[in-house]
Amino acid sequence: MKRFFGNIRARIARALDALVGPLFKRVRTALEPMLAQARGRYKKLEPRERLLLKALALVFGVVFIYDFIYLPVQSLRENLRVSVKERHAQLGEVRALVDTYLERQAQLKFAEKRMLAGGKDFSLFSALEGTLTRSVGRDRLASISPRPDRKISGGFIEHSVELSLTGVNLKQIVDALYGVRHLPVPVAVSSIHITRRSGDTHSYDVQMTCVAVVRNG
Numbered sequence: 001m002k003r004f005f006g007n008i009r010a011r012i013a014r015a016l017d018a019l020v021g022p023l024f025k026r027v028r029t030a031l032e033p034m035l036a037q038a039r040g041r042y043k044k045l046e047p048r049e050r051l052l053l054k055a056l057a058l059v060f061g062v063v064f065i066y067d068f069i070y071l072p073v074q075s076l077r078e079n080l081r082v083s084v085k086e087r088h089a090q091l092g093e094v095r096a097l098v099d100t101y102l103e104r105q106a107q108l109k110f111a112e113k114r115m116l117a118g119g120k121d122f123s124l125f126s127a128l129e130g131t132l133t134r135s136v137g138r139d140r141l142a143s144i145s146p147r148p149d150r151k152i153s154g155g156f157i158e159h160s161v162e163l164s165l166t167g168v169n170l171k172q173i174v175d176a177l178y179g180v181r182h183l184p185v186p187v188a189v190s191s192i193h194i195t196r197r198s199g200d201t202h203s204y205d206v207q208m209t210c211v212a213v214v215r216n217g
Contacts, residue, residue, distance in 0.1 A: 131179035
């Protein structure tokens with residue numbers, strides 16, 4: 001195996017020499033007179049002049065390496081660092097979006113299960129009447145009337161009910177909203193209007209509309 005790869009390397013070397021060798025020879029032949037002239041002049045220089053020339057060559061070499069090798073490499077490293085940092089930030093954003101998507105998907109599945117729990121015989125009117133009777137009392141429930149159901153896409157039906165509470169305090173309002181929030185089927189309060197009763201700063205009249213969406217059948 002080593003001999004095989006050695007033969008391949010030898011063939012590649014011979015091929016490169018055949019392609020590039022003549023070019024190097026022509027360049028060397030063309031530069032040889034100038035190089036010989038430069039060597040002759042260098043030999044004629046005084047030791048101090050040779051030392052000065054070596055110092056200038058060293059300075060030139062350092063400047064060349066700094067400008068054409070070090071700075072480009074540093075610039076490339078900085079660009080790579082910035083690029084990697086940006087990719088990490090983008091990856092973090094993607095992960096956050098994925099986590100949000102999975103969380104919303106879980107919430108949607110949970111909401112759909114609660115919708116299914118309502119069944120085709122679900123009555124938003126009865127559910128609201130029951131929870132409000134328990135939270136604020138039947139005497140505080142001034143009126144409650146269902147609105148016509150509305151079919152929406154995906155095989156769902158939207159139920160809505162308008163109701164009024166009278167003479168309730170802030171705690172009763174909170175209890176009523178809590179009861180609505182924790183019904184077996186997700187119920188949203190689409191509108192609410194709270195009015196303080198004249199002559200009693202601790203009593204309020206409340207009008208609100210509740211909406212629930214359940215799967216048809």
